[in-house]
Each structure stands twice: as structure tokens, then as C-alpha cells.
Amino acid sequence: MASSSVLRERSGTLHKLLAGLIFHRSMGGGPRTFPGGLNKWQYKRMHEKMAMDKERRLLGQEKQIYQARLRSEIRAKRAGKSSSDLADSGAAMTSKAHVKALADRFMKEGAEDLWNEDDGPIRSRTRQSRAVNSLPPHDLRKLMVGRKNLIESQVGRVDTFGQRREYSTISKRGSGMRSKTRWRRISSSEEDSESEEGVKAFRGANMGTRTGLQMFPRLNIANEGDSEEESDMITGASSRIRFSNKAALRNFDTKAPRRLPKSMVGHADLSNEIQEIRNELRAKKAVVNVTTHGNEDHETLITNKRFADSGISPLTIKALTDARYIQMTVVQDAALPVCLDGKDALVKAKTGTGKSVAFLIPAIETVIKAMHGNMNQRIPQTHALILCPTRELAIQVAAEANVLLRHHDGIGVQTLIGGVRFKMDQKRLESNPCQIIVATPGRLLDHIENKSGFSIRLMGLKMLVLDEADHLLDLGFRKDIEKIVDSVPRQRQSLLFSATIPKEVRRVSQLVLKRDHIFVDTVGLGGVETHEKAGFTEASQPDLASARPQHVLQSYIIAPHQVHFHLVYHILKEHLQQESDYKVIVFCTTAMVTAFLYVILRDLKMNVREIHSRKPQLYRTRISDEFRESKCIILVTSDVSARGMDYPDVTLVIQVGIPPDREQYIHRLGRTGREGKSGKGILVLAPWEAYFMDQIKDLPIQKCHLPDLDPVTRQKVEDSIGKVDSSIKEGAYHAWLGYYNSIRDIGRDKTTLAELANQFCHSIGLEETPALFRKTALKMGLKDIPGIRIRK
Numbered sequence: 001m002a003s004s005s006v007l008r009e010r011s012g013t014l015h016k017l018l019a020g021l022i023f024h025r026s027m028g029g030g031p032r033t034f035p036g037g038l039n040k041w042q043y044k045r046m047h048e049k050m051a052m053d054k055e056r057r058l059l060g061q062e063k064q065i066y067q068a069r070l071r072s073e074i075r076a077k078r079a080g081k082s083s084s085d086l087a088d089s090g091a092a093m094t095s096k097a098h099v100k101a102l103a104d105r106f107m108k109e110g111a112e113d114l115w116n117e118d119d120g121p122i123r124s125r126t127r128q129s130r131a132v133n134s135l136p137p138h139d140l141r142k143l144m145v146g147r148k149n150l151i152e153s154q155v156g157r158v159d160t161f162g163q164r165r166e167y168s169t170i171s172k173r174g175s176g177m178r179s180k181t182r183w184r185r186i187s188s189s190e191e192d193s194e195s196e197e198g199v200k201a202f203r204g205a206n207m208g209t210r211t212g213l214q215m216f217p218r219l220n221i222a223n224e225g226d227s228e229e230e231s232d233m234i235t236g237a238s239s240r241i242r243f244s245n246k247a248a249l250r251n252f253d254t255k256a257p258r259r260l261p262k263s264m265v266g267h268a269d270l271s272n273e274i275q276e277i278r279n280e281l282r283a284k285k286a287v288v289n290v291t292t293h294g295n296e297d298h299e300t301l302i303t304n305k306r307f308a309d310s311g312i313s314p315l316t317i318k319a320l321t322d323a324r325y326i327q328m329t330v331v332q333d334a335a336l337p338v339c340l341d342g343k344d345a346l347v348k349a350k351t352g353t354g355k356s357v358a359f360l361i362p363a364i365e366t367v368i369k370a371m372h373g374n375m376n377q378r379i380p381q382t383h384a385l386i387l388c389p390t391r392e393l394a395i396q397v398a399a400e401a402n403v404l405l406r407h408h409d410g411i412g413v414q415t416l417i418g419g420v421r422f423k424m425d426q427k428r429l430e431s432n433p434c435q436i437i438v439a440t441p442g443r444l445l446d447h448i449e450n451k452s453g454f455s456i457r458l459m460g461l462k463m464l465v466l467d468e469a470d471h472l473l474d475l476g477f478r479k480d481i482e483k484i485v486d487s488v489p490r491q492r493q494s495l496l497f498s499a500t501i502p503k504e505v506r507r508v509s510q511l512v513l514k515r516d517h518i519f520v521d522t523v524g525l526g527g528v529e530t531h532e533k534a535g536f537t538e539a540s541q542p543d544l545a546s547a548r549p550q551h552v553l554q555s556y557i558i559a560p561h562q563v564h565f566h567l568v569y570h571i572l573k574e575h576l577q578q579e580s581d582y583k584v585i586v587f588c589t590t591a592m593v594t595a596f597l598y599v600i601l602r603d604l605k606m607n608v609r610e611i612h613s614r615k616p617q618l619y620r621t622r623i624s625d626e627f628r629e630s631k632c633i634i635l636v637t638s639d640v641s642a643r644g645m646d647y648p649d650v651t652l653v654i655q656v657g658i659p660p661d662r663e664q665y666i667h668r669l670g671r672t673g674r675e676g677k678s679g680k681g682i683l684v685l686a687p688w689e690a691y692f693m694d695q696i697k698d699l700p701i702q703k704c705h706l707p708d709l710d711p712v713t714r715q716k717v718e719d720s721i722g723k724v725d726s727s728i729k730e731g732a733y734h735a736w737l738g739y740y741n742s743i744r745d746i747g748r749d750k751t752t753l754a755e756l757a758n759q760f761c762h763s764i765g766l767e768e769t770p771a772l773f774r775k776t777a778l779k780m781g782l783k784d785i786p787g788i789r790i791r792k
């Protein structure tokens, strides 16, 4: 009896396990571990590598056959046969057709930008336009022809290399973004630069690696000058003989006589040709996979395109009209056609230009479609999932979604964010079924891992959006994102949005996006990622906070730690005098430094609020709402408010200390100058932090002189510092040390860092350096460092 119940229990467990496994597979995630103890990503990468090896082998074989084909053609020509005779006489195809077939087979469109190590946001405009407008396209034949011509021009036999073709590319948006190609002749001299890159590419091409030929898009084979190229190709082939493997030539192999001395072959450098191919790739990338829209500024932020003409549902249009969104912003105009078309997209647009609406409209349209598809779902399904890096941002995005859903009865949106009781989330999910979830990654994962019914909800997911995508794909979040992606269906549309998309992020974006995704870039290669306008005339030095802003006026000031807080007070006082409706955000490096500055400014009788991670969520939400709605207010905050927060009419952003990176500087600054309005940004750095300016030197930021701090101001700030509780000061010191210790490119050894921390310590009014726990010091690598005290 007992044994049969045990058996039943065991078989029940087995069933559950199997069901779990089947369920997990149907969710698109597959098992969590794979043969050899690999995780999904390692397994995926292993397979990618195997596929690459296979492609490489195939390409090698094709090349050998191709060379054999060329040889047999040469033989046929010598024997007086034409290539058509050759084809008739049993050979499968001419060498020309073979090249075409090769190109078709190995040079498919779409994959190249994921593998191109040269992509990324920061490229000069001239370079891009040169790539698009003045460089010729290539085909595999030209590779051979060019090689042969180079050799021949050196031996003085044929003089055709000096002539090349140029093309111009016409981007046709809305029709699959294909390009048309036109040709004209130009001199080769334009194309002779950057041969080193070309050599690299050639290596890739010959080795068949991903950076080489196989990642090229389908190449254009023009008809013009075919006969000339054909004969070129034949001679060119002879110079390739040394690459061929005779064993693989089978019946085609006859020992071919050497046509050129070895020394001559050695000169046959293909780097120029390869460089041209690279440039063509870039040019194509700019029009095929990337839609670039020129720098928008104040005047051109709103386009002429109306939402009403974009084919979105009338109820959404009605809600948009209620919210006074009639015409699209640049990013909406650029991204909506792509997103509404169901394509995966990576979208880059400056801060405050309306990205949220650009992804919310497609999300809502997706939900409407999905709901039509299955009306009788027993378990409520979530069709759109939006991930945000911070809780405040998730709340804001959900609020914006509610605005757009105003007339859509039956479509709901919920937030799942940390700091709220888990049980509350569950209750809300049960009582208010929602098709759109806006979540922070940690809390969402909690639900996925700890609430079995939750994963079933996600089975109906059609769209995944990552707002502030570069931050979410950062190391800090990446593991969570990988797990979340594992838990949602593979058949989905994914959209990534951000104002900054560094090179590395572009590469890892394939964790989420399909390979053939579209990159919508409204900043443009080499464009400035912040809203422009240094705003000062060359002759005049900007006077802190007094210059009249034209859009976003950026300046920085170098001052010793000892006067940072005095300086902030001084800047605020000046700004308050100038702006009757001021609204200021002051960013500090850490939560505890934020708390410290808040106490000082409050003591100095300023209308100040604080938001940082040490505050309870309810408090944070209340302050965030208050700041959004108020005027004449100052918010002191850590990076929890740096990204995405849409506080209207912020007149000034002050950043005290170095931001974690260039991107964060841009996002923090982006809290002002939104919707094309004016604003100012001031970065306050200690002298040793000035190295950071190198990271943002391409932005329109100007150095500002250190203003005279009058003794009264100094004394007032000193007095306020004196009143701050020592526990806050100690916390600020620890946090400061932790923050700077974690910045990779700080370029300071630990002893120097400890010295700098001591300087900071004095600037906040601590006489003695607070001690660290031994364990903390060990973790931070600060044990036995002079200047670091360890708690006994």
C-alpha cells in the first residue's frame, strides 16, 4: 500500500518535471542547461562557431572549384573554344555564372552589420557621406579584375586600373529600404587610403571568416563592360593559382604553367579593392539596415507627418489627439513605419524627443491584433512587455500608456517594480487582467521564477520592448535580461530604444533582436548625441548660469573637492535669481552623497527634494510626482533619475563629480532641453577628475571659470555642513570610495584613491577617516592600503 503511494507520488513528480520541461521548451527558452553543462548562450555561441567553420570550409571548396573552372576556360580559349561552347560541351556553367552563384550563396543581405567591428555611433559625417556618395560598389569579379589589373599595370601591359566606377545610392524608405545603384567612371586615386583595414578585410575574405566575404550583402553584378571584365578575369585567375589546392581540382586539374614570376604575384595587393568593398558595405549599411535622419533641433523636432495618417487604430488616434499629439516627432516618424510593420528595431534618438510614444503605439497596436486573434483565452495573456531600468521610469511609461489607452476599453497596463509588495503585484494581476506589462527586470524575474502561473501569461507575448536598451544590456542587467528573453516566446517582435547606443551594445543587441533587425538612427553617424548649442560666442567666457541658453548650453568647471558644495550653492543662487520659474536637478555620484547634499541645501532654506535608492518607493514616487508638477523646485538625486524621466521644463542640470560614463552624462543632461525647449547643464569636477572630459570632448561643452565664492556664502555652507549628522557623512565617505573604486578607467592606484577619498572626507566636514569593515575592504581591494582604516 505504502509502496504504491510512493510510486504514485514519484510518477506524479516525474510528470510534473516532464510537463515543466515541455512547457519550458514551448516558451522558447529550451532547457536551462545543455550538453556539456553549457548554458544556452554558450551553446548558441558554440553552434554559431560550428556554422562559421562549415561556411568557411564550403567557401574554400567553392574557391577551389572556381579556380579549376577558370583553368578549364583558359584551356578552352587556347583551344579556340568560346565559353558558351564550353558550357554546351557539358560543363555546368561559365566562370562568370559561377561567380554570380557564389555571390548569391555567400553574400546575403542582412547579417553584415552584426559582425562588422566598425559600426557604432561615433563616425565622422564626412566619412559616412563619402562612403555613401563617392565610392564604387563591388562584386567578386572586380576583386579578381582589380588584382589582375594591379599586376598588369605594374608590368606595363594593360592600363585599365586607373579607371573605376562610382555609384550613388538612393535610399527608398518604406519599400524595404533597398538601394538602387548607378555607375559612373572616376579616378582610382580616391580609393587608395586605409589599406590596413583593407588587408584585414582581405584576410577575412580569404579565410572565409565572418568579417570577410561571407558577411557581404548580395553584390551587384553590372552588365556594363562585361566582355572587358571577362578577359580580365581570365588573366586575373592565373595570379590566384598559388592559393589553389591541386588535390581538390579533380578532373579539372592540369598542371598550369606559371604565368607570372612569384615576385610579381607578391605585389598583387588587394587591400584597395577590399577597402572599397568595406566602404560599399558601410554605404549599404547606411541605407539598407540603417535609416538615418539628420540632426533634429528645436525647429525640426516635430515633423509634418500626422498620426492620423499613419494607419493606427482610430481609438489610439483619438487618445493622441486628446493628449495634443497631432504630428509626429522625428523619431516617431522614423520608427513607427518599421515597428508597425512587425520588424525588430534598434532605435536611437536624442533625449526628450518622444521615444516612449514611438514604442507604445506599436505595443498597443500589437495588443489589439493579438486580442482579435484569440478572444476566448481562459488565462489572461500579456501581449506586450516593456522593460525599464528604474522604477520611476516604469511608472512613467505605464502612465503614458494609460493616456494612449484612454479609449481602449478592455486593454490594461500594469507595472511590476521593486519596492512594492510582491503580494500586491499578484493581487493586481489577478483582479485587473492586463495585456501590457511595464516592469523592471529584477521584479519581473521574481515573478517568472516564483510564480508558476506567470510564465503561462507570457506565452502569448508578441512584443518585447527594452527602453534605455543600452543600460539594460549593460553588465549589471544583462544576466536578468538573458533569463527574461529565455522565458518569453521566440516568435515575437523586439524593439530596443535609447538615446545612446555604444558599439558594444550594438553587438550584444542580438541577444534580443533578430539578425535582420532595422537600425533606426535619428542622431546620425557622427552626429552629436546631446542637444546642440554651446551658445557662447568665441570671444566671451560663459558666466555660470547667466548666459542666455539657446537650446542646451553645456559647460564644465574644475574646482577642488573642498569647494564643490559651496559652488553648487553659488550656482543655484545665481540661477534662482535669473529664472523666475526655475526647476533644477542636481545629480550626485551616490545615494549617500545625494542625502548629504540634500540636508545641506535644506538647511540653506532652498526648496529642495531628494530621490535616491535609500528612500522607500512610496516616498520616491510621491517626490517624483511632486517634482513633475511643480515649479521653483530643486531635486537632488542619484542616477535613479538619470534616464528617461520626463520632468517638464527643467531649466538647469548640475552634475557633481564624474558620471559613471559618457552615456550617463548624456542621459542626465537630457533631463533638460526636452521637447525642443532650452536648458543648461553644468558639470562640476575635481582637478583629478578632469580626465573625464576626454570622453565627452566631441560634445559642445565649454570650460567655465571658477567664480569667486564670497566669504558669506562660504561660511553659510560651512555652517550647514557642520550640522549634518555624522552617520550621513560616514555613509557618504563609504559610498564615495565605493563609487570611484568601481570606475574602471579612473586611472588611479588604490593609494592615490585613498588619499583622494580623504580629501573628500575633509570636504564634508569629517575630521577622521571613517573605518571600513575588514570584509568590505577586502572585497574592494583596499586592505592594507595606506590611508584606509579598518574597523577593529
Ligand SMILES: Nc1ncnc2c1ncn2[C@@H]1O[C@H](COP(=O)(O)OP(=O)(O)OP(=O)(O)O)[C@@H](O)[C@H]1O
Residues within 6 Å of the ligand: 324, 325, 326, 327, 328, 329, 332, 349, 350, 351, 352, 353, 354, 355, 356, 357, 498, 499, 643, 644, 645, 646, 670, 674, 675
Ligand atoms: N508627437 C508628439 N507631440 C508632442 N509632444 C510629444 C510627442 N511625442 C512625445 N511628446 C512629449 O515629449 C516629451 C518627451 O517624450 P519622452 O519622455 O518619450 O522622450 P524620450 O525620447 O523617451 O526621452 P528620454 O531619452 O529621456 O527617455 C513628453 O513630455 C511627451 O509627452
